[in-house]
Amino acid sequence: MREAHTVAQVRAAEAALAGQPLMDRAVAGLAATCARLLARRRGRVYGARVLVLAGSGDNGGDALFAGAALARRGAAVTAVLLAPERAHPGALAALRATGSQLTADQDVGLADFRRADLILDGIVGIGGRGGLRPAAQPYARAGRRGLLVAVDLPSGVDADTGEVAGEALRADVTVTFGTHKPGLLIDPGAEYAGTVQLVPIGLRPPAAPVQALQHADVAALLPRPGAESDKYRRGVLGVLAGSERYPGAALLAVAGALHGGVGAVRYQGRPGEEVVRRHPEVLLTPGRVQAWVVGPGSGDEAPGALADALADEVPVLVDADGLTELARLGPGALAGRAAPTLLTPHTGEAARLLGGGVTAQQVAGARLHRARELAERYGAVVLLKGSTTVVARPDGAVRVNPTGTAWLATAGSGDVLAGFTGALLAAGLGAFDAASAGAYLHGVAGRIAAADAPVTAGEVAQALPAAWREVCGV
Template identity: 85%
Template structure:
């Protein structure tokens, strides 16, 4: 599990290690990464043009010290000071001692920005709030040809939330120190961070409220049948989905459940004949279920379907049309339920669940905040879908999904996810485990399907690109779920990380 800590937690952990060379460790890791990037890009460090964008305090100091280390290896290093009166004195002296050039002229800085081979973004550290200041804002939109490496966090991104309230730099790689920060894992901040490399510096922060699972975490969670298993031990999912207008939603939710490990699927809905034609395993009779999935494409049947599901003493997943009906009824509709509830909205549905107090765009821009607010308001686990899926518990604990591809933005993809999560609930996983596990498998299945079932990857979080991928359908995502399951559970160690592009 990757742990992401708030600025306050990081500061407290640093204070506990007062007197230890934390900056030296951070700079060594940053400089080594930059040297590696230059060797990969140009074949050598010597003669490379490096620009340091140095703000105030330790973040600017890290960048200046790293620039000095690269200068000692023969790079031509220049620095532009964004806050000259508050530049880190030690870092500034180190750079000048190695022959580095320093300017406060932003026109010179912007010219160097356009031609540097590598740029170190040390403008604003993790304590920055409110977007870039006017002097730094032009760098967020200026043209460049070189790689941009963010020091701890891209300038302009809120470390605690991932919110981007104004102009922000967009990094090719972020080198973060000691621990991950929530803003590096949650969009829109994650989209500005690029791949994230963690440099350990000896911090020992407390257990984090924001976490991102890895292959090993999923392998430990996913249910495995034994010789004594039957369909009820594996879990029977009840699906209340689909309508005459949206029959495909039923087919896809059922496919997600069947490929997601369900022992059986019991379907109650209008396009029953089409469902059983496509999936002859499906049960069309009433009977025992261990979870309900309600809402995908359920149309005019939604009020009755939601009533049936919420009255049951089993876990219930509410999606799509079910969420619209729940928003109409309000949080009181879940009052008195003793069994768990999992809500799976996208940003627009989340805005409706919040009573129209915010727009879908506002939810997407502050995903962490609104996922937590929804979970607290409804007393349910919330899986907020989107470019970075956020799963929140009513007590504020959060898990962020690191897998996925933009090709998952296709009709029916959410129906597959709902069925998959319902299967994991039926197998006995609590919602705060079932939801991130489903999101992880769904994202990985999307990647595998888009890559033609080749497992792309590298070794640093976020490094898998969309190159070599192709458009996919929701049916292909469902069909790739067994391959994703095997990829997670087949082995431990390097192969698993390489297959998803997830590093330590």
């Protein structure tokens, strides 16, 4: 599991280790990564052109110290100081001792930026807020041919949220110290981070508010039948989806649900004959269920379907047209529910749920904040879909999904996710775990099905068993 900590948590963990050589460890890891990248790109470090963009404080100091280490290995290093009066004095001395060039001339910096083999972005550290200062903005726009390595975090990205206020430098590799930062895992910031490499420096921070699960974590969550299991003990998922106008959503939600670990899927919707024709395993008779999925393709039937699902004291996953109806009703519709509720909006649906003039673009630009806001307001777990899928609990805990492919942006993909995740709910997972595991496996299935080519939602559903096997190492 990857864990991400806030700036305040990192600062407190650093303060607790005062007197230990944290900077030395960070610089050693940073310099070693840069040396590997140069050796891979051009065969050796000696003779490489390296540009260090150094801001104030320790972040600029890390970059300058790493530049000095590369210069001692024969690289031609130039350091551009963006805050000369606040540059790290020890790091400046170390770089001067190598005979490297130091300048505050930004024209020189921009010229070297375009031709360097490797650029170290040490302009702004994890404490930066409010976007790049004017002196740094030209570097975010300039062309380059070399690799850009961000020191701890790409300059211009908010460490705690991943928000980008204006412009930011786009890294090929980010070398982060001690722990991940939320902004490295959540778009739009994650889009600027490139490949993230963690350098351990001995920090011992508290419990992480943001996590990213990995294969072993998800495998440990997935339901498995025992010797005494039957279809009812494994769980039954009820699906209230589809309509005469949108029958495909029902078919896709059921296709996802059948691969989610339950013993049976009970479909309660309008195009039942078509569903059972395509999926003969499905039950059409009324009966008890352990969870509901409501909303995909429900159309005009969404109000009644949502009311029926919420009236049953079992976990409910609300998607698509169900979310539109919930936005109309407001958070009060979930007040007093003892059973968990899981909402699975995309950014447009999240904006409608939040109301108050919030736009889809604003949700996409502040995913962490908006997912938490939704979860708290509705008292529900929220799976906010998009380029970074964020799963948030009402208490603020967050998991970020690291899997997927851009090919998943296809019609019906969300219906498959809803059915599959709802099945995990019915199989006994809590809403937070079901959402996390559902998004993770859906992303793996998308990658398997697409193989870097266009994919349909039906193909994603068909790839779910292969994704399950991959995650479980079977």
